[in-house]
Amino acid sequence: MDKLKKTSWEKIISLLQQLYSIGQQIQEYHITLQSSVYTLVSLFHSQFGQFIDREDIIDSIQQLDFETPQLYNMGRNLQSEFAFTFNQKYILKVVSGTQYRYFKNIFHQYYFKIIANKNCLLAKTFGIYKLKDRDNNSYFVLMENLFYEHKVQNSQIISIYDLKGAQSSRITKNFYEQFQQQQLLMQNNAQTIPLLKGKDEDFKKIRFFEDFSIDKKLDLMNQIKQESDILAEANTMDYSLMIITGHINQCLQGKRLFKLNNNVGIIIGIIDYYQEYNSTKKLENKFKTWFGMHKPDQQISCVDSDTYRKRFQIYFQQFLQD
Structure with a gap:
């Protein structure tokens, strides 16, 4: 699994802010944003948009906490794979390309489960993304922080x-x-x-x-x-x-x-x-x-x-x- 560098996390912040600043009228399943170096692909954007607070996400991702607290370390080295929003409300988690494609394939099973059952125990996922630059691809998800x-x-x-x-x-x-x-x-x-x-x-x-x-x-x-x-x-x-x-x-x-x-x-x-x-x-x-x-x-x-x-x-x- 590729580890994201701090510069990549900073670019992710910028692209996600652009993504969620776009009006609520987006109907496309998949959204692509491009800059001079990076391309961000957001899968199932309109479906996720039905149960997220865009303004809250924009406010939360203005800054990421790159120093993973010891509290969240259950014995594995998570620091290079996680970034917390500064208010600790959301987690950006790096996943492998295999996991990205798998979750893409099972998305509708997950999505309709969340919609149908308000008491669902699954920690909510709010976005699935691919970040492309000149050299490689990185994959990550936006999740709620149970803490x-x-x-x-x-x-x-x-x-x-x-x-x-x-x-x-x-x-x-x-x-x-x-x-x-x-x-x-x-x-x-x-x-x-x-x-x-x-x-x-x-x-x-x-x-x-x-x-x-x-x-x-x-x-x-x-x-x-x-x-x-x-x-x-x-x-x-x-x-x-x-x-x-x-x-x-x-x-x-x-x-x-x-x-x-x-x-x-x-x-x-x-x-x-x-x-x-x-x-x-x-x-x-x-x-x-x-x-x-x-x-x-x-x-x-x-x-x-x-x-x-x-x-x-x-x-x-x-x-x-x-």
């Missing part, structure tokens, strides 16, 4: 869980000790609480949903099932359910925002749904199961979309249907 609902309320993020339903390498060193320390600090109303980050094996060690009512658990499980069924139909794998908790001053019950005791809010969303189970992923699966790790499909992350869906659902059933 933003906490950010606007001046809250403190307490924990982040990135959950795929897999077992292999899905564990954090000394997680439970850190969790217990954090719980003690919260009980003592400490002003500063260290951020806790966990994955699938870590999440099993805590009773995260114990304060959820039976109805709330069932609603969330049904929503997870619906979303993962749609993603499986589109041959998608490697997505995650991200759970974010934080102290908040006010919390409105909503599609992804839940309120627990002591002003702790929870945001839940499905992210990273741009990966098709293609020939490359099939080879990766064979390598990991036969020639390398010798671990069955229920343990490794790279599996076919139907296996991924079933495993994803079974993983959350153990917490939400007890």
